[in-house]
Structure formats: C-alpha cells, structure tokens
Amino acid sequence: MSRVIYIHPETPQQRLINQAVDVLNDQGVIVLPTDSGYALATTVDNKKGQDRMAAIRQLEKNHYFSLLCADLSMISQYAKLDNAQYRLLKTATPGPYTFILQASVELPKRLFGNRRKTIGIRVPNHPIVQTLLTAFDGPLLSTTLILPDAEISELFAEDIYEKIAHQVDLIIDGGGTNFAPTTVLDMSDGMPPVLIRQGQGEVNAFL
Numbered sequence: 107m108s109r110v111i112y113i114h115p116e117t118p119q120q121r122l123i124n125q126a127v128d129v130l131n132d133q134g135v136i137v138l139p140t141d142s143g144y145a146l147a148t149t150v151d152n153k154k155g156q157d158r159m160a161a162i163r164q165l166e167k168n169h170y171f172s173l174l175c176a177d178l179s180m181i182s183q184y185a186k187l188d189n190a191q192y193r194l195l196k197t198a199t200p201g202p203y204t205f206i207l208q209a210s211v212e213l214p215k216r217l218f219g220n221r222r223k224t225i226g227i228r229v230p231n232h233p234i235v236q237t238l239l240t241a242f243d244g245p246l247l248s249t250t251l252i253l254p255d256a257e258i259s260e261l262f263a264e265d266i267y268e269k270i271a272h273q274v275d276l277i278i279d280g281g282g283t284n285f286a287p288t289t290v291l292d293m294s295d296g297m298p299p300v301l302i303r304q305g306q307g308e309v310n311a312f313l
Contacts, residue, residue, distance in 0.1 A: 110267055150246070163254065188297075203289050203291060209225040258285045261283050261285055263278070263279035301313060
C-alpha cells in the first residue's frame with residue numbers, strides 16, 4: 107500500500123520533497139502532479155519501475171515514455187540539440203509541451219523500442235515537479251496517469267489512491283491539476299518542428 111504526502115503546490119516543503127527523492131532512489135514508482143494532470147514517474151535506470159508503470163496503464167510493449175527534466179541543461183545531457191532547437195526550447199520551457207528529440211547515448215537503449223532513437227522530453231511548469239527534479243538532480247522516466255478505459259489523466263490524488271494505491275510506492279497530493287494534455291512537437295528531424303498533438307501549449311510562434 108502506498109503512502110500519500112501532501113506537498114504545497116506553490117511552495118513545496120523541502121523535507122517532503124526529500125522523502126519523495128528517497129523513494130525514487132529506492133527504485134520506487136511515484137505519482138506526482140504536473141501542469142497537465144497527474145503522472146507516474148521513476149528513475150531512468152529502473153527497468154522494473156518502467157514495467158510497473160506500463161502494467162498500471164496496460165500499455166503496449168512499444169509505448170514510448172517521456173523524460174521529465176528540470177531545465178535546458180538537463181535536456182542537453184540526454185538529447186541532441188542544434189542551435190535553432192535550443193532557442194525554441196529556451197522560449198517554450200518550462201511549459202505544457204512535449205518535445206520529441208534525437209536521444210543521446212546517455213539513455214538506455216530499452217527506452218527507444220524498435221530501434222527508434224528519439225525520446226519525448228518535458229519541462230513541466232509545476233513547482234512540485236521542478237523542486238523534485240532539482241533535488242533528485244536528474245531526469246525522471248514518466249508517463250501521464252491515464253488509467254485503462256479513461257480518456258483523460260487523473261486529476262485528484264484522492265481518486266488515484268482509491269484506484270491504484272497498491273500499485274505505487276508514493277502518491278504526492280499537490281491538489282487539483284489541469285486536465286488538458288501537453289502540446290507535442292516533433293523536432294527529431296530538425297526544424298521547423300512538426301505538430302503531433304495540439305494541447306495546452308500555443309504553437310503559432312514555432313511552426
């Protein structure tokens with residue numbers, strides 16, 4: 107059975123953030139709020155955690171997970187960026203976007219699937235995620251918490267606890283979240299980006 111901790115959505119308590127970091131370092135799977143609903147997350151090197159997240163969502167084998175990154179510096183460690191892509195990301199992050207980029211050699215090959223060498227990367231504009239990523243000092247492997255037969259992500263920690271408390275190690279209650287998904291932009295073949303999904307993020311300035 108998982109624990110639930112309430113972290114203030116605007117001024118996260120560092121001692122509670124540190125508890126979440128401890129769970130991640132113990133190869134746990136956590137639930138955390140983002141600017142586009144709640145999400146599942148674990149460390150990049152946690153293959154069992156990745157499999158647990160896939161089982162919770164009943165995902166197909168070749169589902170592509172995303173990386174949650176704190177900033178551009180962290181992104182550049184795990185994805186290949188040219189100058190034009192860097193400038194776009196500098197303008198759009200943090201924010202409700204997922205960017206598909208060429209992956210660097212720092213990422214495990216199992217994340218690619220079918221030899222695909224791209225990775226979706228997010229820099230959420232949410233204080234809890236930002237504080238957690240900074241404290242953890244690395245990216246997190248993540249997927250939006252959309253349960254089987256649901257059409258949108260889970261929005262409230264109380265509902266999540268009732269549904270999957272026995273399948274995760276920690277649930278961070280950060281209050282209600284926005285249900286609208288991120289805007290997905292594919293930059294894996296260079297610029298200009300290709301719009302894959304229109305979500306919260308505006309794209310007129312990028313296309």
